[in-house]
Amino acid sequence: MIADAELAPVRADDQLDWAALEAWLRAAIADLPPAPMQVGQFARGHANLTYLITFADRQLVLRRPPHGAIAPGAHDMGREYRVLAKLWQAWPRAPRAHALCEDESVIGARFVVQDYRAGGEVFFKARPASMEGLPHFGERITRALAEALADLHKVDYAAIGLADFGRPEGYLERQLAGWHDRWRRVASAQPVPGLEDLGERLARDVPRPLLATIVHNDFKLDNCQFRPGEPDRVVAVFDWDMATIGDPLVDVGIALDYWPLTHGNPALGLPPGDAFKRHYAAQMGIDVAAIAWYEAFAAWRSGIATQQMYHRFVSGQTSDARMQAVGRRVVEFAARGKAALDAA
Structure with a gap:
């Protein structure tokens, strides 16, 4: 989309x-x-x-x-x-x-x-031509992403008939168990000891959620659409197959896990992820001091999801050559998650 x-x-x-x-x-x-x-x-x-x-x-x-x-x-x-x-x-x-x-x-x-949401801009590595030359582009995109995510987390999910869409109680524990089960199914594709260690560290120190909201579960720049020439508002968000009701900081951690892939790209000029955290916290009026655990969790599950794609290739389920290349990135996610916890 x-x-x-x-x-x-x-x-x-x-x-x-x-x-x-x-x-x-x-x-x-x-x-x-x-x-x-x-x-x-x-x-x-x-x-x-x-x-x-x-x-x-x-x-x-x-x-x-x-x-x-x-x-x-x-x-x-x-x-x-x-x-x-x-x-x-x-x-x-x-x-x-x-x-x-x-x-x-x-x-x-x-x-x-x-x-189908026609006529919008979705981008990740390069600034769209419609937004070339706009001042403060990276800061404006960052604020727009934080505002969109906070607006989602403010939705009264019970009022729109989604009260039983998920089970907030025990949400993080189930997430850990579910992703660990996925890892066991694909670990044979290649050994990644750092990912195993990261999962064990996460399970030892699960935070207590501040509130329960709709969780997108894959919120990132290239799942968001903007109008041409307008970097100040996300107009559509895609890919909802993992959505549920749970801890909203999971979405923040996921967004921050993707941030290093865009921060430092001169074509985009996004500020460090701390700016996104500050804008989100201000919109929601909550404390995000415990965000390191969520960043590490996001990196851990990204590593597992990447291994799943690689496993499809090595097991002959797909001939898409892109799946072979992504296998090399699993170690990067393990290292990123460890760094987040070590810095907390």
């Missing part, structure tokens, strides 16, 4: 049963134009497969899990559908979900269909 420039023909490995899909969509979604279905693929993503489905002037996004074995609770299209079917009413940055297919015989997996 990114800018049109990121669309590409569907990769050979990611072809689906297009006739079966079109028949299902026409039965599930009212008033689709009679024009033939056209399909493109959003090429940037490494995990879920994301397609742009077009019927004349009607454009939709289809998301499904990657090929191969899926860890329990991962790539949950039902979860994404449930949150996006309701959240758009209270938080307009969320695309509206229109349909969920739980019949895996249609395209080989469950999938969700949602709005």
